[in-house]
Every structure is written in structure tokens, then in C-alpha cells.
Amino acid sequence: MSRLNLEQLRTFLAIVRLGGVRRAADTLNVTQPAVTSRLKNLEDTLGAELFERSTTGVRLTKRGELLVRYAERFEELAALVEKDVMDPEAVEGTLRIGVSETIAQCWLPELIAELHKAYPALVVEVNVDISVNLRAGLMGREIDLAVLLGPISDYSVNNVELPGFDLAWYRAVNAPEPEEGPAGYLRGPVVTYARNTRPYRELKAALFERYGAGVSIFPSSSLSACFRLVEVGLGVAALPRALGRQFVESGRLCEFDPGWLPAPLRFSASWLGEPQSHVAETAAKIARDVAERFAAERPSGDKNS
Amino acid sequence: MSRLNLEQLRTFLAIVRLGGVRRAADTLNVTQPAVTSRLKNLEDTLGAELFERSTTGVRLTKRGELLVRYAERFEELAALVEKDVMDPEAVEGTLRIGVSETIAQCWLPELIAELHKAYPALVVEVNVDISVNLRAGLMGREIDLAVLLGPISDYSVNNVELPGFDLAWYRAVNAPEPEEGPAGYLRGPVVTYARNTRPYRELKAALFERYGAGVSIFPSSSLSACFRLVEVGLGVAALPRALGRQFVESGRLCEFDPGWLPAPLRFSASWLGEPQSHVAETAAKIARDVAERFAAERPSGDKNS
DNA sequence: AGAGGTTACGGGCAGCGTAAGGATC
DNA sequence: GATCCTTACGCTGCCCGTAACCTCT
Secondary structure, eight states, rough: OOOOOOOHHHHHHHHHHHHHHHHHHHHHOHHHHHHHHHHHHHHHHHHHHEEEEEEEEEEEEEEHHHHHHHHHHHHHHHHHHHHHHHHHGGGOOOEEEEEEEEHHTHHHHHHHHHHHHHOEEEEEOOOOOOOHHHHHHTTTTSSSEEEEEOOOOOTTTEEEEEEBBOEEEEEEETTTOOOOOOGGGGGOOOEEEEEEEEHHHEEEHHHHHHHGGGGOOOEEEEHHHHHHHHHHHEEEEHHHHHHHHHHHHHEEEEEOOSSSSOOOOEEEEEEEEETTTHHHHHHHHHHHHHHHHHHHHHHOTTOOO | OOOOHHHHHHHHHHHHHHHHHHHHHHHTTTTHHHHHHHHHHHHHHHHHEEEEETTEEEEEEEEHHHHHHHHHHHHHHHHHHHHTTTOGGGEEEEEEEEEOHHHHTTTHHHHHHHHHOOOOEEEEEEEEEEHHHHHHHHHHTTTEEEESSOOOOTTTTTEEEEOOOEEEEEEETTOOOHHHTTGGGSSEEEEEESSSHHHHHHHHHHHHHHHHGGGGGGEOOHHHHHHHHHHHTTTEEEEEEEHHHHHHHHHHHEEESOOOOOOOEEEEEEEETTTTTTHHHHHHHHHHHHHHHHHHHSSSOOTTT
């Protein structure tokens, strides 16, 4: 029989973590028989069954449990080598990034550019979605790094906090000021982020508390659509000032102060600790740098920053 | 390019330890271009040169120095897996054992049998030689485990002390007793172990001290030849009682007491710590067990044990 | 010339994908 | 039938060995 092999161990870990040969095959981008074959070879070189096969899936044997620890150490070691001795130019593979739309509109291009500079041979896959979906994708190992609202408090997730985005209220240029002053705009339709997002929920709760159930909210899954909706006078919106400024400067929107402002949006870059990817970690740090540079160049608080 | 590979790392370490591609190829039992190729692949996946090539050989680069640590940890880890999770029946490969002739005549067969029982798939290669050559073979990585006289005091060598072999003096059955008593035998020719062995040197020194330069010593590289030489009356000999007893019992030799006896032969099982072979370690412990059983069954000291 | 390492090239085998084969719910 | 894993089988591509080459001492 052949000797111990890193690819076999990686495959073994994938089976353990995903709880099945089929799922391992999917995320490893090989066919399912290939995974069966690798597993069989590993079991042959070790001379022991690693899983109890059942029709519902596989379950680790005692020997398998033992091997997990060692396989993880092999994985850590391989990650360390990649980090410490590999030339970044030689780092290959795919990094699957998921970002919220706000990020996509603000500094995603800079992030991609920096990543490409750091790892020229790395393929970067981008996915724009709302945070709750990104979180699910991360936990399901469909993406490697997520930039989303709020840290993910899960023992297996690493988070890097990013500078917040201050929000501001925007209205159409020609919107007539209500009798009760700017705060009256909030009775009218309020455009905001999509349902199932944290800003949506917070805004809805705050408006409900202030004005009761009668307030009409227009959620939109597209951030730029939000701006357009405000521009054409459908309603007002609390959106990142970093994005709204250009509309104000070009005379398409007006900022106003109703006396209350939702809390800034706090993003974090999050990645799973378990498959030990130093690339994801480095990418998260690059994201932090890019975000901080963005915040410094475009201070989003006109008054209080 | 392909990914990191344990075989490449093993090859890398062999080149580092043996100081050259050619020598690595020899001990890895592959051709020299194969080693070149593995090295090149490793360098490609890391995107860095690991050695500075010169006509006189190779020398580690800075990156290479870095990698050595990691490669060693991979090696340790692989050894741990072999030790802790592999079924012993699945352990393959070759264990090259070197033993002194005394061991070969006493309990080598038992050792081989025990080893084969513990690792049925392991090929055991035996080499009988004098201790100084065994030591050289061990240091030169030509053998994996040596059972030889005295521990090897080198930082890279692990030693397991084995029970000693008491010696006894033997003479031919019909040898006339000298006028001065049994001690007079020692003036006559004394047969002993080969030149360049410790027993030879010690015996020669002791006899020289007692009887001056006139003593004639017959070194023999074959232990059984020693017994035969004594048997035919060429001289006397101080040899392991464990081996001599059968000659005495069959009436072919007599034991006598000249009032002085060389110190017991103290053997140790020694193996290199560096290529981290748990098989060699286990084999050394098996050797200790076998040796102790041998000593217990055949107590070599008739009087003082 | 001999010791070191690299390059060129053909063949064998490991490992992959496709397709078919159980087994259990 | 649906889901999961295994077996069978042909093919591709990697890696090895042979042989020729380069470069210093």
C-alpha cells in the first residue's frame, strides 16, 4: 500500500466536518467516488476502518476519532507553511468572499485589488447578499470570508471589527418641509434596507415606537434603488453618508436632521477558524485596512467625527 | 502547480540531513533525477528556491532553513500517526538492524520473531558486525537500530540499556593445569574478540598490566571460532557464560577461575532520534524485553547472580 | 575523469470521472 | 423511489527510471 498522504487527510477532515462522503465531494470539487476512493486508500494505509458506514451516512469509529486530532494538526501545519514559507505569489486556489451591498458599493473594488496585489494567483469569487444569508453561507462553508453586519458570535468564527458607517437622512431636493419641521418627514414613506436585515428591523422598531403602526416602510434589496426612490420623491431614507454624499454634492438629494438617527452600521469581516485558512485571515486584515483607509479618506460623520 | 506533499517534504529533509541530492537518492532508494524532480516540484509549489546549488553540492537558503522546522514537525506528526492510530499489521517498510555477534548468537532469533509478531508486514534486515562498525552504520543512517557494546553518547542517539553478559574463563578439557595454578592459563595464548572491539582492548590492557608485553593474544572475529580454538587447545578465553555453558555441559570445554574476570559486556539498543522512527523505538524496547527474558532464563552468573 | 546536479523523454501506475450496483428508509 | 455509499472500468496525467548533458575540481 501507499504511504500517508496530505490529500487523503484533507479529504478525511472534509468528510468528518460535513458528515458525509457526498457533501465532502461537493465542497472538494471532485466526484463522490473519488472521495470514497481516497478514504479507502487512507483506511488501507492505516489498516483500520475510520467510519462506520450506514445508509444514513457515516460515523467516526474510535480510530477515526483518534485520527481527527492528528489530521487537524497536519492541516494547521500546512496552513503555517503556506503562511510562513510560501511565496504569496505562489498561493493558488479560490477565495470565496461574501459582502453586504453597502460594502460592495463602498470599498469592495479596493479590497479585490489589494487581494490581487497580495496573491496574484488567487481566484477571488464575490457574492453580494444580505448579512443573514452571508452568515448561513459562511457556516455552511460555501464562502470563506464574509463582510457583514455585526460580529458572528460562534465559537468557530473569527471576527475582525471594521470601522462603522454613519447614517444620514436623505430626502428629495424638492420635498416640501412638513409643518412640524424635518421630523415630520419620518411619517411619510421611509425607504430602507431589505427585510430580514438588521437596519430594517431597527428602523422599523424605532419608527413604530415613535409614530405607531401607521408608518409606511419601503424595504428595498438594492441600495442604489433606495437612493433612486428617495430621489424621485417616494419617501425619505437613512442611508450611509459615505454613499449619500455624492448625491448631495450633485444636487440630487438633500440631507436633513429629524432629530434622531439610527445607530451607525457596524460591519465585521468574519471567517471560520476551523479549516484554518491563513488566506482568509489575511484577507480579513486587508479588508480592515481598506475599510479604515476608506473611512479616513471619506469621514462619514460631518459633525461628530 | 500541485499542492504540498509529504513525500516531497521527506525528500527535502533527506537532502538536508545527508547534504546532497545524490546521497538522499541513495538512502531513499530512488534515482537521483527523481529526487531532483521532487525537490523542483516542492520549490514550485512554494514559489521559492530552497537550496543554493553549487557544483560541490547544495546549501539551504533562508527559505529552506525556515522550511526545515516545519518539515520536521510534519515528520514527527506522521510518526505519531503511525504509532498511535495505525494498525501495527499495516506498518510496512524495512527495519535495518545491526547487532554484535554475541547478540546474534544469544537472542537475535527471538528478537526477529517478536518483531515479526508485532509488525507482520515489516521487512527486517539484519547485519552482524563489530560495535564500532555498527556505530558508524547507525550514524551514517545505513542501519536503523543497533545492538552494540555500550551506549552511544551522541545527542542525536537514543539508547536503551540491556542486561549485561557475564563472562567466564574457558579452557580445553584436557589442558594441563599450570604449576602456578589456574591463573597460569592466562600466560598462554588467550583467544578473544576481534581487534577494534572493546573486550579485546580491555583484555589486552588487563593482561599487559599483569603479565607484561609477552602475553600472546589471538583475536578472532568469529565468536564460535573462539570457542573452537579453545576447544582444540590453542589457548583459553573469557567469553559469555551464556554461550559457554553449552560447551561445558556437553563436555567440550571446562570453566576455570584464574582469580580475575573481565567486566561483564554491557550492550545497548541504540537508534537515531532524528528521523523519528517509532518502529525503531518499539523494536529497541522489544529487544530489551527479549534480552531480559534471556537473562532471566539463563542466569549467566552461576555464583554471583 | 569524476563528482555534483539538471534536462529530456518514454512508460507504468495512481487516481480521476463515468456508469452501474447494492442497501436502507 | 430517494439517498447514500461502493464497485467496475477506461483514461489521463504524474512521477519514476534511463540516458544524455552541463559544470566545476
